[in-house]
Amino acid sequence: MEKRTRNAAATRQAILDSAATAFTRHGYDGVGVREIAAEAGVTAMLVNRYFGSKEGLFAEVVDTVFAPPTMVPNDPGSSVELARSTAEALVARTAPGAEHLDPFALLLRSAANPRAAGIMRAGIERHVGARFVANLDGPDANERAELGLALLAGVWLMRTVIATPGLQNAQQQQLAERLSEMLAVVVDP
Amino acid sequence: MEKRTRNAAATRQAILDSAATAFTRHGYDGVGVREIAAEAGVTAMLVNRYFGSKEGLFAEVVDTVFAPPTMVPNDPGSSVELARSTAEALVARTAPGAEHLDPFALLLRSAANPRAAGIMRAGIERHVGARFVANLDGPDANERAELGLALLAGVWLMRTVIATPGLQNAQQQQLAERLSEMLAVVVDP
DNA sequence: TCGGTTTGTATACGAGTGTATACTTACGGC
DNA sequence: GCCGTAAGTATACACTCGTATACAAACCGA
Numbered sequence: 001m002e003k004r005t006r007n008a009a010a011t012r013q014a015i016l017d018s019a020a021t022a023f024t025r026h027g028y029d030g031v032g033v034r035e036i037a038a039e040a041g042v043t044a045m046l047v048n049r050y051f052g053s054k055e056g057l058f059a060e061v062v063d064t065v066f067a068p069p070t071m072v073p074n075d076p077g078s079s080v081e082l083a084r085s086t087a088e089a090l091v092a093r094t095a096p097g098a099e100h101l102d103p104f105a106l107l108l109r110s111a112a113n114p115r116a117a118g119i120m121r122a123g124i125e126r127h128v129g130a131r132f133v134a135n136l137d138g139p140d141a142n143e144r145a146e147l148g149l150a151l152l153a154g155v156w157l158m159r160t161v162i163a164t165p166g167l168q169n170a171q172q173q174q175l176a177e178r179l180s181e182m183l184a185v186v187v188d189p
Numbered sequence: 190m191e192k193r194t195r196n197a198a199a200t201r202q203a204i205l206d207s208a209a210t211a212f213t214r215h216g217y218d219g220v221g222v223r224e225i226a227a228e229a230g231v232t233a234m235l236v237n238r239y240f241g242s243k244e245g246l247f248a249e250v251v252d253t254v255f256a257p258p259t260m261v262p263n264d265p266g267s268s269v270e271l272a273r274s275t276a277e278a279l280v281a282r283t284a285p286g287a288e289h290l291d292p293f294a295l296l297l298r299s300a301a302n303p304r305a306a307g308i309m310r311a312g313i314e315r316h317v318g319a320r321f322v323a324n325l326d327g328p329d330a331n332e333r334a335e336l337g338l339a340l341l342a343g344v345w346l347m348r349t350v351i352a353t354p355g356l357q358n359a360q361q362q363q364l365a366e367r368l369s370e371m372l373a374v375v376v377d378p
Numbered sequence: 379t380c381g382g383t384t385t386g387t388a389t390a391c392g393a394g395t396g397t398a399t400a401c402t403t404a405c406g407g408c
Numbered sequence: 409g410c411c412g413t414a415a416g417t418a419t420a421c422a423c424t425c426g427t428a429t430a431c432a433a434a435c436c437g438a
């Protein structure tokens with residue numbers, strides 16, 4: 001229990017950080033505001049003061065989690081390279097022992113709650129869709145981008161949340177290779 | 190409120206049916222035992238009498254939902270045909286207005302709860318994995334099967350739960366075609 | 379130094395959770 | 409017809425949840 005100096009901006013950020021990790025790890029319904037607040041070193045009611053409600057806090061978390069370029073490499077180069085590097089990044093980040101602080105985790109673990117799902121749909125549309133599409137040429141870029149995203153989300157689900165043995169024990173390099181082959185179908189038209 | 194005749198087997202089944210739809214629609218944490226029991230026309234405590242606990246009930250639901258051959262066609266014929274028919278079936282069943290009573294729904298909407306996820310992992314291993322693998326030739330059948338399953342699950346997530354606009358508005362036939370192309374990578378080695 | 383505004387806390391409320399205990403009621407074999 | 413057993417209900421307990429209300433204290437300009 002540090003002697004917290006009064007600082008609205010810092011406190012707000014602390015709550016936001018705590019919420020991001022908590023929501024990502026346990027899903028929208030999996031954490032309470034008391035838990036989030038305690039991790040930030042404050043009381044539950046400050047959450048409501050700064051974010052209006054739990055839903056308001058979640059919306060802001062979605063914005064911050066989906067905004068950064070975590071899922072799409074910054075300079076993909078060729079489209080084949082885009083598929084390859086994306087596949088490798090995903091495989092590496094979903095390795096058995098790794099800590100998963102991903103947009104995917106937030107997506108999958110909060111999808112059960114309809115209101116949370118709605119908030120996330122808006123966030124995905126705003127951030128990820130546009131970013132991914134920007135790297136694709138050819139017709140139906142939007143549809144193809146989301147198809148690729150769907151593949152990544154599904155693999156994420158199987159490897160980390162469900163921890164299905166086949167994908168869990170697969171050779172990483174071989175898995176990445178096959179994954180990039182599948183991605184190539186939509187990335188390289 | 191029908192005058193329910195005393196019948197243990199029928200009541201048990203009614204609870205199981207009610208639970209299957211409820212868990213599928215709202216996820217493990219999204220429904221209470223009172224709700225499930227009411228839909229079956231009984232009291233919450235009968236759930237515990239027949240299934241021990243909410244978790245026990247969920248485990249049995251997982252078994253019944255994942256067991257039938259809903260995701261893999263019965264007689265796939267050639268492997269190309271397997272990819273094509275699987276893709277078309279998924280696309281059709283995830284069409285915007287359709288009612289989604291799928292293993293995928295159960296999977297995704299209950300994945301947030303770690304205990305529920307554990308129960309489902311066991312169910313998937315027992316039922317789906319084996320079934321899907323049986324239709325695949327070549328090396329790494331297990332890994333490839335789960336990779337295909339991951340793609341299906343991801344598309345399911347994007348099209349139904351999140352209702353992402355790109356996949357929501359896509360031409361069904363074109364979408365199925367692209368999906369089966371991606372599936373072919375793992376189905377046809 | 380004073381006083382108002384901002385930052386934070388304490389307490390409590392009402393609703394909802396899973397389930398344990400104790401009770402009532404209907405059925406089927408004698 | 410009787411009665412033990414099985415089927416189902418009622419009540420209550422011990423939580424947890426999100427949040428509204430009321431209060432205390434630190435900061436800062438005057």
